[in-house]
Amino acid sequence: MTSHNQQLFDASQKVIPGGVNSPVRAFRSVGGTPLFFRRGQGAYVWDADGKQYTDYVGSWGPMIVGHCHPEVVRAVQDAAAQGLGFGAPTAAELEMAELLCKLLPSLEMVRLVSSGTEATMSAIRLARGFTGRSRIIKFEGCYHGHSDGLLVKAGSGALTFGQPSSSGVPAEIAALTTVLDYNDTPGLERAFAEMGKEVAAVIVEPVAGNMNLVTPKPEFLQALRKLCTECGAVLILDEVMTGFRVSLKGAQGHYGIKPDLLTLGKVMGGGLPAAAFGGRRDIMQCLAPLGAVYQAGTLSGNPVAVAAGLATLKLVQTEGFYDRLSKLAQQLTEGLTASAKKHGISFCAQSVGGMFGLYFSKSLPTSYAEVMACDKEAFNRFFHAMLDKGVYLAPSAFEAGFVSFAHTDADIETTVSAADKIFSSWK
Numbered sequence: 547m548t549s550h551n552q553q554l555f556d557a558s559q560k561v562i563p564g565g566v567n568s569p570v571r572a573f574r575s576v577g578g579t580p581l582f583f584r585r586g587q588g589a590y591v592w593d594a595d596g597k598q599y600t601d602y603v604g605s606w607g608p609m610i611v612g613h614c615h616p617e618v619v620r621a622v623q624d625a626a627a628q629g630l631g632f633g634a635p636t637a638a639e640l641e642m643a644e645l646l647c648k649l650l651p652s653l654e655m656v657r658l659v660s661s662g663t664e665a666t667m668s669a670i671r672l673a674r675g676f677t678g679r680s681r682i683i684k685f686e687g688c689y690h691g692h693s694d695g696l697l698v699k700a701g702s703g704a705l706t707f708g709q710p711s712s713s714g715v716p717a718e719i720a721a722l723t724t725v726l727d728y729n730d731t732p733g734l735e736r737a738f739a740e741m742g743k744e745v746a747a748v749i750v751e752p753v754a755g756n757m758n759l760v761t762p763k764p765e766f767l768q769a770l771r772k773l774c775t776e777c778g779a780v781l782i783l784d785e786v787m788t789g790f791r792v793s794l795k796g797a798q799g800h801y802g803i804k805p806d807l808l809t810l811g812k813v814m815g816g817g818l819p820a821a822a823f824g825g826r827r828d829i830m831q832c833l834a835p836l837g838a839v840y841q842a843g844t845l846s847g848n849p850v851a852v853a854a855g856l857a858t859l860k861l862v863q864t865e866g867f868y869d870r871l872s873k874l875a876q877q878l879t880e881g882l883t884a885s886a887k888k889h890g891i892s893f894c895a896q897s898v899g900g901m902f903g904l905y906f907s908k909s910l911p912t913s914y915a916e917v918m919a920c921d922k923e924a925f926n927r928f929f930h931a932m933l934d935k936g937v938y939l940a941p942s943a944f945e946a947g948f949v950s951f952a953h954t955d956a957d958i959e960t961t962v963s964a965a966d967k968i969f970s971s972w973k
């Protein structure tokens with residue numbers, strides 16, 4: 547009998563391109579049939595066939611307190627009962643804005659939006675409006691959502707104009723984006739020497755989590771801050787993934803770097819569509835209706851989404867939350883690394899706060915090129931073998947993984963022993 551997952555996927559492909567509403571869900575990278583989920587509870591999810599998995603994707607980050615935390619569910623139910631949306635201000639938005647500004651000192655003002663894509667796109671328009679410049683710099687392997695100017699890869703030669711990385715992005719738009727190598731401080735210095743005064747903004751993931759996981763070199767972050775300040779460019783830290791994920795103060799707190807603007811999403815929506823961008827007051831005051839940079843949203847600050855976010859952000863402020871989250875991620879990466887070593891497999895892993903990276907390679911990658919050099923086939927085999935054993939990892943070798951506060955030491959041990967069984971017969 548065909549599985550329910552397969553039946554749903556077959557039917558979906560007739561009415562949804564590729565059968566999915568976001569490409570990575572289609573399992574193209576790892577092969578096979580995507581799982582259709584029916585429900586989640588704590589650290590676990592159940593697919594359409596009723597099979598249970600320990601979840602290390604967590605809706606790509608938002609489920610930091612686990613699925614269906616009773617306090618989050620109650621907050622959503624209470625908010626929904628009061629009205630699903632008004633397209634007018636609510637007190638909950640003020641509470642969210644005040645909380646974000648309190649938790650992240652670099653936020654003097656903030657605006658709520660509905661997705662990370664919207665946050666980064668708006669931050670870039672704002673940086674351009676503020677500086678009166680057009681050029682932006684991004685780094686290869688960093689993902690900032692799918693707006694045109696950010697779907698760009700490096701041209702041939704480091705300082706040439708960017709090339710569209712998606713069909714449908716005009717070359718003229720891509721040409722305004724310069725793409726540099728992550729962690730390449732000399733490359734960054736050269737680019738600024740050449741074009742620093744033309745740069746409106748540099749946008750960067752302070753821990754790269756969309757090319758597997760790559761940690762920033764301290765001197766790279768310092769150079770970013772110094773060069774942007776010297777040239778009057780706006781430094782945008784894209785903390786859509788890292789915000790409230792690597793620490794309560796995000797990656798900016800973890801590494802001690804102060805952005806001019808920052809973007810948030812994922813955890814701050816608690817699983818519902820809420821995101822934000824904000825930063826320096828003088829820059830934020832350029833936004834409509836105060837200033838000339840237009841930005842708007844019918845669903846921005848939606849009360850139900852804000853309620854989910856507020857309930858989640860209340861939970862992450864619990865004493866010891868990030869210590870425990872970090873310890874769980876570390877137990878996982880250390881356990882997997884020890885098992886691979888025992889069986890002589892070329893594998894390593896690392897974590898920052900509640901996010902982690904697994905690599906089939908001898909050493910931890912520090913750039914996009916090094917991530918690409920990892921053994922993708924080995925990851926794909928590992929992914930499917932783990933799936934078989936009830937462990938749901940991100941269905942791609944190029945995504946970070948996530949633990950939640952709902953994971954237990956026993957969950958981590960079970961996952962490590964599942965991997966150990968797989969590694970013991972690895973050829």
Ligand SMILES: *Cc1c(COP(=O)(O)O)cnc(C)c1O
Pocket residue numbers: 660661662663664666689690691692751755756784785786787788811812821
């Ligand atoms: C997920 C992500 C985005 C895009 O957010 P969406 O809500 O998917 O639009 C942007 N930047 C980073 C760093 C992300 O991880």
